[in-house]
Amino acid sequence: MSKKIVVPSYLAAMDRAEADPSAARFWVGLDVGYKNTAVCVLDCDGAIVHQVSMKSSATEIGRYLRKNFKSHVTLIGIESGGLTPHLTTKLRAQGFQVVVLDARQVHRVLSVKRNKTDTNDARGIAEITRTGREYLTEVYVKSNLCFEIRAYLTMRDRLVKQRRETEAMIRGLVRVYGGRIEGGTETAASYRSRAIDQMCLIADTEGVDLRPRVLPLLDLCEGFYVEANRIERELELLAASNPVCRRFMEIPGVGTITAVSFYSAIEDPTRFRHVDDVAAYLGLTPRVYQSGESLTHGGISKMGNQLTRTHLVGAATVMLSNTRSFSTLKDWGLKLSKRIGFNKAKVALARKLAIIMFSLWRDGTHFMAKAADVPAHRALMQSRLPA
Known part of the structure; x- marks a missing residue:
């Protein structure tokens, strides 16, 4: 993008931005492909300022935005994909605010358009970034x-x-x-x-x-x-070498692979408001369908990371069948397996494991075999925290 932009919509938007600083805000949508990325820039009224296709390079995209829109870029929207972590990290390092949207949800929104093109997708992503982010799930980009x-x-x-x-x-x-x-x-x-x-x-x-x-x-x-x-x-x-993973491995049945897998799947425990959100994030909670008078609870959603979910179910299986040490958690799982069957019980226990591991991480506590010992231990660990 070495050539100067002479499109009338761009020139009018920049003149308006210079005359009215409050209008100097632009939203950018990126439809990323393996080789090329479609870029669409919208102004504060949702009008198209400029559309272009360029190499899928954070350097090229950043240079284009800095040269033509200076510091007026409010937010960049991009859907999750293979190149998304790299582009997001590099663009954030250049000082841009970038939000990553769930690709499946973006696809459902964009499917209402008659023609699917990269240009239309980039414009749709820019419009979602400008007005509809509260309706879609933002994706956390890991380190x-x-x-x-x-x-x-x-x-x-x-x-x-x-x-x-x-x-x-x-x-x-x-x-x-x-x-x-x-x-x-x-x-x-x-x-x-x-x-x-x-x-x-x-x-x-x-x-x-x-x-x-x-x-x-x-x-x-x-x-x-x-x-x-x-x-x-x-x-x-x-x-x-990781103190959090060492605490995870204190739980019977949780080994190295499960501990490291859970740690890397979550990374930042502060991004979850409630402990139950972790189980939903890993796809271990039942699907719910409600319409009128009907209310159906189905199987687990199987959303999120499949590998970590498999590791948690494997750890629950080991706890129920191969561990000898007593714990309230294992006793709960064994009673549940007699009532609903082993296969369903191990999935329920995996959901419990995810919640417990997250709680240990968030509170800085250790695993207690007896549930009655948990409140006293949590109070002790909290009292040792610096004021």
Whole structure:
């Protein structure tokens, strides 16, 4: 955008801004694409001042806004997406006020338009930023540290899934010839040993040697296992150095992965007004549909971060089935499982875990096995806080 803007709407808006300082306010909507971003600028009356398409670069966008609109940019609106965290962080570093909107909600608002184009989307986002932010959910942009932790968690999860899928494929290949690879293997080495034994047995009885085709797959499984363990060790070091994660891991069933996952999903506990909001944020609360006389409570919403929700449900499963230490929380979950079933009980317990972990974080307290000890412990910890 090295050329000077000579569009009449832009020139009229700038003349008006110079004559009336109260009118020197502009709202910007960005429809971000992988290569290019559509930019729409509106004035205080909602009229289009200028529209342009440029590279999806925070430097280019910031230079365009500073050169043509000086310090009159009131707010920049952008919908959530892959490039959103990077662009938002860089634009905020340049001094711009940026709000990130939920892409699903923005899509529903913009779907009322007959023609969907990048230009129309940018204008719709600018209009939402100017007048309708109170009706849409603003997305919190996490720090680079949290994104790094999430990347580690995602990589580990994908490696574990790929290892399990590859092992299941090998089981299927061996089963065709009557071989059986028993389950229950915790390491890639033990699975490899069982698989080779079965392939040797098939070679002796059926005269078919599967080893040239299967051994590379076993090497691949071992590589997945080694890399996943390396990531787990790094996450363990991170959790050990974080006092909040250490308090999380005092809860029976909550390990390193769940603690780090919950910490990186929330990052800032002050952005939630009520403790129950955390469970809704992670999609662990039931959906509600009400219309007229009908009121239906469905399954959990499954909104928010799926990986963290899975980790919490896994921690609840471990607490109910594998832990031996007594706690009021576990006792509540076991009684609930007898009444509504184990699967529903573990999800309800995961919701409780999210609320308890958030409370420990917010209040600076530790996990108490007995619920009766919680008020006294909370009062003690609050009394130690500096006045």
